[in-house]
Amino acid sequence: MRSTLTIFRKEMLGYFNSAIAYIFFTLFLILLSFLFFRIYFLQGIVSMNDFFSVMPWVFLIFVPAVTMKSWAEERKSGTMEVLLTMPALDTELVIGKFLAGAAFVGIAILLTLIVPLLVASTGPLDWGTVVASYLGALLLAAAYVAIGNFVSSLTGNQITAFLFTAVILFLLLIIGTEPVYSVFPNVIAEVVRNFSLNYHFQSIGRGVIDSRDLLFYGSVIGLFVYYNVKSLEARNW
Amino acid sequence: MTELITVTGVSKSYDRIRAVEGASFTLRKGEILGFLGPNGAGKTTAMKMITGYMPADTGEIRVHGKNIVDDPIAARNAIGYLPENNPLYTDMTVEEYLTFVAEMRGVADPEAAKKRAMERCAIVDVRHRIIGHLSKGYRQRVGLAQAIIHDPEILILDEPANGLDPIQITEIRGLIRDLGREKSVILCSHILSEVEAVASRVIIINQGKIVADDTLENLKERSSGHNIFRIEFLTAKDERAVADTLAKIPGVAAVSRVANDTFRVKTKGERETGNQIFRTAVTQNWDLAQLHLESRSLENTFLSLIEGGNS
Numbered sequence A: 001m002r003s004t005l006t007i008f009r010k011e012m013l014g015y016f017n018s019a020i021a022y023i024f025f026t027l028f029l030i031l032l033s034f035l036f037f038r039i040y041f042l043q044g045i046v047s048m049n050d051f052f053s054v055m056p057w058v059f060l061i062f063v064p065a066v067t068m069k070s071w072a073e074e075r076k077s078g079t080m081e082v083l084l085t086m087p088a089l090d091t092e093l094v095i096g097k098f099l100a101g102a103a104f105v106g107i108a109i110l111l112t113l114i115v116p117l118l119v120a121s122t123g124p125l126d127w128g129t130v131v132a133s134y135l136g137a138l139l140l141a142a143a144y145v146a147i148g149n150f151v152s153s154l155t156g157n158q159i160t161a162f163l164f165t166a167v168i169l170f171l172l173l174i175i176g177t178e179p180v181y182s183v184f185p186n187v188i189a190e191v192v193r194n195f196s197l198n199y200h201f202q203s204i205g206r207g208v209i210d211s212r213d214l215l216f217y218g219s220v221i222g223l224f225v226y227y228n229v230k231s232l233e234a235r236n237w
Numbered sequence B: 001m002t003e004l005i006t007v008t009g010v011s012k013s014y015d016r017i018r019a020v021e022g023a024s025f026t027l028r029k030g031e032i033l034g035f036l037g038p039n040g041a042g043k044t045t046a047m048k049m050i051t052g053y054m055p056a057d058t059g060e061i062r063v064h065g066k067n068i069v070d071d072p073i074a075a076r077n078a079i080g081y082l083p084e085n086n087p088l089y090t091d092m093t094v095e096e097y098l099t100f101v102a103e104m105r106g107v108a109d110p111e112a113a114k115k116r117a118m119e120r121c122a123i124v125d126v127r128h129r130i131i132g133h134l135s136k137g138y139r140q141r142v143g144l145a146q147a148i149i150h151d152p153e154i155l156i157l158d159e160p161a162n163g164l165d166p167i168q169i170t171e172i173r174g175l176i177r178d179l180g181r182e183k184s185v186i187l188c189s190h191i192l193s194e195v196e197a198v199a200s201r202v203i204i205i206n207q208g209k210i211v212a213d214d215t216l217e218n219l220k221e222r223s224s225g226h227n228i229f230r231i232e233f234l235t236a237k238d239e240r241a242v243a244d245t246l247a248k249i250p251g252v253a254a255v256s257r258v259a260n261d262t263f264r265v266k267t268k269g270e271r272e273t274g275n276q277i278f279r280t281a282v283t284q285n286w287d288l289a290q291l292h293l294e295s296r297s298l299e300n301t302f303l304s305l306i307e308g309g310n311s
């Protein structure tokens, strides 16, 4: 527990020690706003739906950029050796890095709250669905981070980690889009769709928070944190 | 119990390379153990296993009598480790880094521990600087401070003087010797003189196997080689006269002439013999210009052990 907190602080320090964190937040906000307002003003409906539907795709680039370093960099620079010979359990370290990545992406997401505030100034906004969608976005991003950190633990190369994470996340997104899942027969299509990271995000975004959606993200996070621990324990480098 | 670390029959392979084969040795309380071997001998691999970074394929490692597999946390608490190439978080300041390590180590009073380690390693002045901007010598001291922050009983240092200039090497050596007064140390190196300067006992490893494990004195004695002294005179000397005189000294094995005024004396490796040569020169009223040790017995032992393994 103590080690988890310590590594969390170290990771946060790492993010904010350079200007990259602020550039990252700014780019994330600008890109999302641009993609959203481009459509918003054409439609003339006071709704955040389009904002939340582009979000998972924007994460596709941003989250791997955050997670690519997490383990790959430690391995490459050799600091992994210092880290893994400290009196801490591998699990504590993995959870600490996961929480830090999730918190960092979480901050980026919460900074975009400025967008619904702008939208609300143009007309009546359904805040219930907005709040639900934000909760969904945080869960979705946390799941992305768990996957990204796991992939980063498999390699000593950040670029490899970035690309692999992006590809995996892309696949997990597109199986929730109609052109992809509809190629499967009905029953299977429903299952495939259920495994999509996006499906549950949309479901939460409708404003009803279903325990199945929470369970889904909880399981994805738990599973990849577990894989991450196993990949460290294997120590095969 | 005086054995702090007991390594028994430990082996480790990477894919097809057998990096360490059936190594057994101990680290005793209060000693500085030199772990000497040429590049690729398996020193680093052995240290990675002792510190719990990598598991051994076979064999057993005990720290304080407890198997490190059963109680990894206790073993790690007892050990301070400076890995090869001194990995550091280069974008942190010295103080940020040591705070992180102190917290990871769970020391009771992080501020006091940091202060003590920084003073010990003489890095108080650079505490606010970014590690990546420090010179290599300073970085090495930051690495050492990291290793001692929890005041461990055992220190494992993997090539701590690698890549430093001669002045920094002397300083780091002094620091290690100092630390060795209160801690038990394993010092890995491929440079004989480095080990010789600080170690009380030496293990020589070659191609993954331990080929010698003895005190410095014993290793010198068992040398298959000899000490070779070089004597230079101010004026030319008669070969027979000099050779006959020197040959009478006990411990002198052979005398040969290199130049008119220069001779080479092979001795059996005892320190006393050097002194005898000097005194003979005085009683003979020789116009001695130089008397120095050309090749040393320990180096010969080291080379012959390593060459023996390679053939």
Ligand SMILES: Nc1ncnc2c1ncn2[C@@H]1O[C@H](COP(=O)(O)OP(=O)(O)OP(=O)(O)O)[C@@H](O)[C@H]1O
Binding pocket: A237, B014, B015, B017, B018, B019, B037, B038, B039, B040, B041, B042, B043, B044, B045, B046, B084, B190
């Ligand atoms: N990660 C690795 N993968 C594959 N082979 C390795 C790995 N690490 C070391 N080796 C090999 O294992 C052998 C022992 O290496 P090790 O680093 O333990 O030697 P060393 O005595 O520390 O050498 P040096 O003085 O160069 O540091 C060498 O042949 C090396 O090439």
Ligand SMILES: [Mg+2]
Binding pocket: B043, B044, B045, B084, B158
């Ligand atoms: Mg080495």
